Amino acid sequence: xxxxxxxxxxxxxxxxxxxxxxxxxxxxxxxxxxxxxxxxxxxxxxxxxxxxxxxxxxxxxxxxxxxxxxxxxxxxxxxxxxxxxxxxxxxxxxxxxxxxxxxxxxxxxxxxxxxxxxxxxxxxxxxxxxxxxxxxxxxxxxxxxxxxxxxxxxxxxxxxxxxxxxxxxxxxxxxxxxxxxxxxxxxxxxxxxxxxxxxxxxxxxxxxxxxxxxxxxx
Amino acid sequence: xxxxxxxxxxxxxxxxxxxxxxxxxxxxxxxxxxxxxxxxxxxxxxxxxxxxxxxxxxxxxxxxxxxxxxxxxxxxxxxxxxxxxxxxxxxxxxxxxxxxxxxxxxxxxxxxxxxxxxxxxxxxxxxxxxxxxxxxxxxxxxxxxxxxxxxxxxxxxxxxxxxxxxxxxxxxxxxxxxxxxxxxxxxxxxxxxxxxxxxxxxxxxxxxxxxxxxxxxx
DNA sequence: TGCAGGATCAAACAGTTGTTCGTCCCTAGA
DNA sequence: TCTAGGGACGAACAACTGTTTGATCCTGCA
Numbered sequence: 278x279x280x281x282x283x284x285x286x287x288x289x290x291x292x293x294x295x296x297x298x299x300x301x302x303x304x305x306x307x308x309x310x311x312x313x314x315x316x317x318x319x320x321x322x323x324x325x326x327x328x329x330x331x332x333x334x335x336x337x338x339x340x341x342x343x344x345x346x347x348x349x350x351x352x353x354x355x356x357x358x359x360x361x362x363x364x365x366x367x368x369x370x371x372x373x374x375x376x377x378x379x380x381x382x383x384x385x386x387x388x389x390x391x392x393x394x395x396x397x398x399x400x401x402x403x404x405x406x407x408x409x410x411x412x413x414x415x416x417x418x419x420x421x422x423x424x425x426x427x428x429x430x431x432x433x434x435x436x437x438x439x440x441x442x443x444x445x446x447x448x449x450x451x452x453x454x455x456x457x458x459x460x461x462x463x464x465x466x467x468x469x470x471x472x473x474x475x476x477x478x479x480x481x482x483x484x485x486x487x488x489x490x491x492x493x494x495x
Numbered sequence: 496x497x498x499x500x501x502x503x504x505x506x507x508x509x510x511x512x513x514x515x516x517x518x519x520x521x522x523x524x525x526x527x528x529x530x531x532x533x534x535x536x537x538x539x540x541x542x543x544x545x546x547x548x549x550x551x552x553x554x555x556x557x558x559x560x561x562x563x564x565x566x567x568x569x570x571x572x573x574x575x576x577x578x579x580x581x582x583x584x585x586x587x588x589x590x591x592x593x594x595x596x597x598x599x600x601x602x603x604x605x606x607x608x609x610x611x612x613x614x615x616x617x618x619x620x621x622x623x624x625x626x627x628x629x630x631x632x633x634x635x636x637x638x639x640x641x642x643x644x645x646x647x648x649x650x651x652x653x654x655x656x657x658x659x660x661x662x663x664x665x666x667x668x669x670x671x672x673x674x675x676x677x678x679x680x681x682x683x684x685x686x687x688x689x690x691x692x693x694x695x696x697x698x699x700x701x702x703x704x705x706x707x708x709x710x711x712x713x
Numbered sequence: 714t715g716c717a718g719g720a721t722c723a724a725a726c727a728g729t730t731g732t733t734c735g736t737c738c739c740t741a742g743a
Numbered sequence: 744t745c746t747a748g749g750g751a752c753g754a755a756c757a758a759c760t761g762t763t764t765g766a767t768c769c770t771g772c773a
Contacts, residue, residue, distance in 0.1 A: 448691075456670025
């Protein structure tokens with residue numbers, strides 16, 4: 278018993294309570310308002326801690342940003358890899374296209390369920406893709422080992438297709454996911470006059486799979 | 496003969512040379528480095544004009560941003576509408592899915608050709624979608640009249656599908672386009688070990704149409 | 714030629730930014 | 744009980760932000 282009961286928050290890994298509070302407040306504010314639009318004072322104020330906490334615990338604002346990014350993307354990649362591995366086991370090492378795509382789509386979609394805290398993390402990750410630091414973009418661009426596993430699985434599932442075709446279509450699928458931001462959903466609701474219900478995550482997943490699977494079988 | 500020969504630059508509409516220079520420099524820097532990462536001093540320095548020019552000609556930095564956004568999106572919407580109209584004429588008012596999608600995909604893709612100045616404009620528009628001001632996002636979210644024409648055409652082309660399905664799939668298609676950013680292409684090149692050639696715009700267009708058309712016919 | 718007025722300029726403004734500096738608190742170990 | 748040290752605190756720092764000001768230039772028009 279140090280001083281603080283284990284936090285119920287996602288970021289807690291046994292650190293000081295202040296550090297975890299900063300981490301969560303920063304992730305939330307970054308996800309909602311963008312990186313450059315959130316100041317260190319906004320973060321510490323939201324977290325109810327001292328202004329100097331960010332630099333004390335993380336070194337700098339950018340380092341804090343990068344740590345959130347690193348942790349969340351690692352979690353996402355791990356879950357995707359787990360599902361891909363599971364699909365591979367269930368299909369004698371050659372899962373069909375739909376199962377592969379499900380491993381790609383399902384984790385970020387399920388985390389985006391309206392009731393989950395992870396919803397914020399997903400928005401953070403999506404935002405990092407376009408607004409991230411040079412450092413973050415470098416990681417995204419150069420560390421493709423995770424994506425390569427999906428590409429390899431797809432090549433195995435559709436050996437008749439040229440490899441470039443596989444790569445491009447994987448690229449299209451990634452675009453489908455990364456478009457799932459708050460503002461895009463809002464636009465869709467306005468366009469469809471409320472006919473589209475974003476809350477139905479599993480239904481959306483099936484819609485995405487229907488669309489993408491058909492695209493891959495073309 | 497006022498004072499300045501007609502600029503060869505895209506933004507020239509007969510204004511002062513300084514204003515056009517600011518406009519173009521701002522678009523370029525915003526597209527490359529993001530909105531918040533570019534200061535008024537960066538813009539005026541790049542344009543070779545005085546610091547006060549931005550506020551004198553546009554009122555404020557945000558107003559300048561918004562004017563670029565407004566002009567470029569208007570141009571894009573106009574070209575898309577033109578192609579959709581043309582497709583409608585060519586098919587007795589009921590163009591097939593592929594022709595509709597081509598009207599949606601082709602303009603931003605063709606503008607993104609490596610040799611064109613418009614390449615910057617496309618990147619600007621894509622960036623505005625995620626990093627834009629509240630004001631800009633409001634326009635994007637609430638002004639769906641332009642997208643509605645595409646949705647209506649698709650409903651006409653696939654009357655057997657539920658309308659929500661059409662809306663969702665249109666949403667997926669938009670995601671495919673907006674993913675075409677510099678960093679995403681770089682990542683794809685690394686992943687495919689250079690097998691994907693972004694320079695082949697028409698080939699990419701056909702790939703996108705193959706994928707999306709199949710998704711719509713599912 | 715003289716003059717209005719738009720355009721451009723250097724300079725300064727007030728506000729916000731991320732970061733750092735001592736100081737104080739407060740608990741764990743001697 | 745005393746003390747060493749990590750943690751939190753208020754306060755200040757220097758740099759940078761967008762914007763404004765007033766003077767100056769220059770051109771088109773009378």
